[in-house]
Amino acid sequence: MNTKKLAAERAVEAIEEGMTVGLGTGSTAYFAIERLGQRVKEGLNVRAVATSKRSEEQALALGIPIVPFAEVGQIDMTIDGADEVDRNLQLIKGGGGALLREKIVAARSAKMFVVVGEDKMVDTLGAFPLPVEIVPFAHEWTLDALKALQLNPGLRMEDGEPYVTDNGNYIADCRGVSIDDPASLHAELNAIPGVVENGLFVEMAHTVVVGREDGSLDLFTRSSLPPKSVL
Numbered sequence: 097m098n099t100k101k102l103a104a105e106r107a108v109e110a111i112e113e114g115m116t117v118g119l120g121t122g123s124t125a126y127f128a129i130e131r132l133g134q135r136v137k138e139g140l141n142v143r144a145v146a147t148s149k150r151s152e153e154q155a156l157a158l159g160i161p162i163v164p165f166a167e168v169g170q171i172d173m174t175i176d177g178a179d180e181v182d183r184n185l186q187l188i189k190g191g192g193g194a195l196l197r198e199k200i201v202a203a204r205s206a207k208m209f210v211v212v213g214e215d216k217m218v219d220t221l222g223a224f225p226l227p228v229e230i231v232p233f234a235h236e237w238t239l240d241a242l243k244a245l246q247l248n249p250g251l252r253m254e255d256g257e258p259y260v261t262d263n264g265n266y267i268a269d270c271r272g273v274s275i276d277d278p279a280s281l282h283a284e285l286n287a288i289p290g291v292v293e294n295g296l297f298v299e300m301a302h303t304v305v306v307g308r309e310d311g312s313l314d315l316f317t318r319s320s321l322p323p324k325s326v327l
């Protein structure tokens with residue numbers, strides 16, 4: 097069973113005529129974009145913004161209109177994947193390196209739908225390495241600051257070179273950290289000069305759609321978090 101596809105396609109059912117939609121990044125978001133492309137071909141009228149170059153290219157190839165950010169007030173809903181989801185619907189994201197754009201888009205969204213296979217659900221965040229986006233300038237010092245927090249950072253590499261994000265930054269993956277208090281760690285990380293953003297998405301997911309191996313779906317909604325009005 098393709099649990100990612102199952103969850104992604106279910107979330108796309110929530111998209112309504114005329115909505116502005118945020119398109120996430122990764123192999124699960126890929127299925128959401130594919131399904132949205134089908135719905136657009138069937139006549140659904142939406143406009144979208146994307147969280148990465150690759151999602152934007154996929155959307156454009158499917159005929160999903162991508163609009164400039166300046167033309168978007170509030171995004172009605174964003175659909176994105178996650179690397180881990182805990183019981184409180186807090187997330188680790190950024191395995192695909194798009195965490196900064198994903199967080200900017202999620203923050204502008206009335207609702208963030210997170211789509212995952214059941215293997216992503218955890219009791220405590222941190223088995224998946226926490227990505228932290230850092231600027232290249234003096235990145236060794238930023239890594240030192242992460243080490244001082246006992247976060248075991250490692251610079252993400254690609255073909256023997258530091259991996260470079262769509263924003264021209266590096267990623268430090270922090271391994272083996274059990275994250276009992278995501279909000280505190282989020283604040284500590286973003287207080288380090290050189291850190292641009294981190295992969296903890298705290299109180300951002302409204303609905304988590306979980307695809308299960310038996311073909312069933314679970315929807316978890318944060319009742320305490322009403323749709324945001326971001327403007």
Ligand SMILES: O=C(CO)[C@H](O)[C@H](O)COP(=O)(O)O
Pocket residue numbers: 100120121122123124125176177178179188189190191192193194195198
């Ligand atoms: O945060 C992300 C990219 O930056 C992805 O949403 C996350 O890595 C999950 O990816 P996938 O759907 O491929 O498992």
